[in-house]
Amino acid sequence: MRSALLRSAALGSAPPELLTTAEMGRADRSTIDSGTPGIVLMENAGRAVAEAVMRRHPPGSRVVVLAGPGNNGGDGFVAARRLAAVGFRVTLLLAGAPERLKGDAAEAARRWTGPTRPATPEALAAARPHVIVDALFGAGLDRPVDGLPRALIGAVNAARADGAAVVAVDLPSGVNGTTGAVMGAAIEADESVTFFRAKPGHWLLPGRLRRGRLTIADIGIPDAVLATVQPRCILVGPELVRASLPVPSLAGHKYDRGHVVVVSGGGHTTGAARLAARAALRVGAGLVTLASPADAVAVNAAANVAVMVRQTDAAEGLATLLEDRRFNAVALGPGLGVGAATRDLVGSALAGCRAVVLDADALTSFVDDPEAFFTALRARPPGTTVLTPHDGEFSRLFDKLPEIHEASSKLDRVRAAARRTGAVVLLKGADTTIADLDGCAAINANAPAHLATAGAGDVLTGLVAGLLAQGLGAFTAAATAAWLHGEAARLVGPGLIAEDLSEVMPSLLARLIEPPAVAESAHDRVIR
Numbered sequence: 258m259r260s261a262l263l264r265s266a267a268l269g270s271a272p273p274e275l276l277t278t279a280e281m282g283r284a285d286r287s288t289i290d291s292g293t294p295g296i297v298l299m300e301n302a303g304r305a306v307a308e309a310v311m312r313r314h315p316p317g318s319r320v321v322v323l324a325g326p327g328n329n330g331g332d333g334f335v336a337a338r339r340l341a342a343v344g345f346r347v348t349l350l351l352a353g354a355p356e357r358l359k360g361d362a363a364e365a366a367r368r369w370t371g372p373t374r375p376a377t378p379e380a381l382a383a384a385r386p387h388v389i390v391d392a393l394f395g396a397g398l399d400r401p402v403d404g405l406p407r408a409l410i411g412a413v414n415a416a417r418a419d420g421a422a423v424v425a426v427d428l429p430s431g432v433n434g435t436t437g438a439v440m441g442a443a444i445e446a447d448e449s450v451t452f453f454r455a456k457p458g459h460w461l462l463p464g465r466l467r468r469g470r471l472t473i474a475d476i477g478i479p480d481a482v483l484a485t486v487q488p489r490c491i492l493v494g495p496e497l498v499r500a501s502l503p504v505p506s507l508a509g510h511k512y513d514r515g516h517v518v519v520v521s522g523g524g525h526t527t528g529a530a531r532l533a534a535r536a537a538l539r540v541g542a543g544l545v546t547l548a549s550p551a552d553a554v555a556v557n558a559a560a561n562v563a564v565m566v567r568q569t570d571a572a573e574g575l576a577t578l579l580e581d582r583r584f585n586a587v588a589l590g591p592g593l594g595v596g597a598a599t600r601d602l603v604g605s606a607l608a609g610c611r612a613v614v615l616d617a618d619a620l621t622s623f624v625d626d627p628e629a630f631f632t633a634l635r636a637r638p639p640g641t642t643v644l645t646p647h648d649g650e651f652s653r654l655f656d657k658l659p660e661i662h663e664a665s666s667k668l669d670r671v672r673a674a675a676r677r678t679g680a681v682v683l684l685k686g687a688d689t690t691i692a693d694l695d696g697c698a699a700i701n702a703n704a705p706a707h708l709a710t711a712g713a714g715d716v717l718t719g720l721v722a723g724l725l726a727q728g729l730g731a732f733t734a735a736a737t738a739a740w741l742h743g744e745a746a747r748l749v750g751p752g753l754i755a756e757d758l759s760e761v762m763p764s765l766l767a768r769l770i771e772p773p774a775v776a777e778s779a780h781d782r783v784i785r
């Protein structure tokens with residue numbers, strides 16, 4: 258399933274693969290080794306940057322190209338030449354000595370025939386630019402910025418605050434393309450023009466907040482290099498979701514679409530499980546049952562119609578219920594409370610091979626002895642378990658582990674957690690990140706900020722469970738659910754409350770799922 262999702266990446270219109278800076282380096286090298294000279298790639302990159310400037314600014318505008326000492330600076334020299342050729346008033350400021358330029362960047366500098374001045378904050382301010390092309394650092398940024406580069410970054414941001422537009426080459430200087438981290442200081446761009454594929458740092462926070470609009474330019478690197486590079490991370494998008502969503506068969510029945518059990522909290526905390534249960538049903542599970550402690554049965558029964566309610570007393574009750582193998586996905590955590598009773602319920606759910614999604618209190622209940630929990634998770638069949646922590650739950654459970662403590666990005670933290678638990682881990686947020694045991698990862702970035710509202714996470718748990726019940730593997734279910742969740746929030750818009758998310762699911766799914774072709778009958782023709 259997971260590999261199907263990664264394969265289906267090729268079907269989408271916006272390329273979903275996200276390349277680390279190391280992977281991008283391999284893509285460049287592989288293209289160059291196949292006969293395209295590096296200077297051709299650089300010329301194409303610089304032209305794409307110049308075109309981005311031309312799209313929004315008239316000739317005659319004052320442009321400062323701030324070029325750094327590497328190939329990012331080389332792209333800047335090309336952009337400067339192209340902009341000057343069509344009437345832009347270009348000032349080229351170089352950070353570093355011209356004789357330090359090497360290879361393609363040195364060649365691009367030779368092709369620039371205008372003056373090259375030393376880059377200083379004063380020179381930048383004196384040029385009074387309408388537009389700044391930020392070609393200081395791109396993929397080669399490998400340490401925190403300090404000294405002159407830091408002062409230059411400050412000067413660019415000050416000029417932007419005064420009205421200059423900033424177009425970043427590849428990445429805003431100071432943003433790490435692989436991790437999205439700001440390395441000491443970073444430029445704030447209005448647009449970033451990157452090449453071949455986006456990088457994780459364009460989508461992970463805080464990099465995403467610095468890059469402005471993202472333009473991905475074709476610079477002549479063929480898609481075929483992806484077979485060599487084998488990227489391990491994708492951006493979830495509609496094409497991937499469309500390819501993964503289960504389509505019910507005309508000949509099928511509700512049990513073909515799975516039966517979800519959502520475990521309810523006690524009489525005063527049933528809302529979270531109800532939100533999850535309704536979402537599981539809305540996303541297409543054939544049946545959903547709320548497993549309720551005795552004191553919650555009445556309230557759950559009164560508040561549900563299509564969702565069924567069964568009394569299940571504690572962990573033993575859940576274990577007995579789950580002896581019926583038709584219950585093929587279990588969701589638990591929301592509203593359960595933290596403690597031994599929840600740990601026991603999780604134990605009942607994890608026994609056996611049905612799919613399980615654990616959220617909220619089902620995670621927090623294990624913070625005092627995470628190792629026992631991880632051992633139980635690792636014993637499960639691969640691709641059957643999803644954990645959906647928010648930042649707080651993730652930190653409580655994982656942050657004591659050195660490999661997670663030391664990870665340099667959200668992507669690496671989630672990958673390390675997935676490796677440690679064997680489960681698919683989905684770490685929520687504006688840059689929701691999902692990873693599996695093998696390091697396959699996905700970032701989902703379509704969620705609007707108003708999705709951060711009480712109960713939204715419970716709905717996500719239900720969506721994951723509903724998709725697991727319909728047979729999706731854990732990675733695909735988690736990635737698909739995250740995108741549907743974000744998109745539902747966008748459809749509802751500001752004012753969203755968690756209940757709304759499930760209610761827009763039908764119109765959202767209708768846009769994604771092609772109904773199966775129905776054989777036309779004679780009767781249909783007569784009526785027409």
Ligand SMILES: NC(=O)C1=CN([C@@H]2O[C@H](COP(=O)(O)OP(=O)(O)OC[C@H]3O[C@@H](n4cnc5c(N)ncnc54)[C@H](OP(=O)(O)O)[C@@H]3O)[C@@H](O)[C@H]2O)[C@@H](O)CC1
Nearest residue numbers: 298299326327328329394395396397398399400401402427
């Ligand atoms: N490869 C290709 O064919 C193509 C590549 N393309 C372009 O190349 C870009 C990558 O180029 P790149 O690898 O040369 O790295 P780049 O971002 O210019 O920076 C390296 C320089 O910065 C320096 N430096 C780093 N950190 C620093 C710090 N904190 N503070 C101070 N200095 C620091 C570092 O210095 P050093 O470590 O040597 O002291 C080195 O000199 C990529 O983003 C894209 O725009 C396109 O043209 C398409 C074809």
Ligand SMILES: Nc1ncnc2c1ncn2[C@@H]1O[C@H](COP(=O)(O)OP(=O)(O)O)[C@@H](O)[C@H]1O
Nearest residue numbers: 647685686687704705706709711712713714715
């Ligand atoms: N700034 C944000 N932008 C977009 N989505 C967000 C943001 N912050 C949180 N979310 C999303 O909102 C949901 C909140 O879930 P969670 O924290 O579990 O809340 P609850 O426990 O109230 O259900 C998650 O899906 C998360 O990804």
Ligand SMILES: [K+]
Nearest residue numbers: 391394428430
């Ligand atoms: K840059």
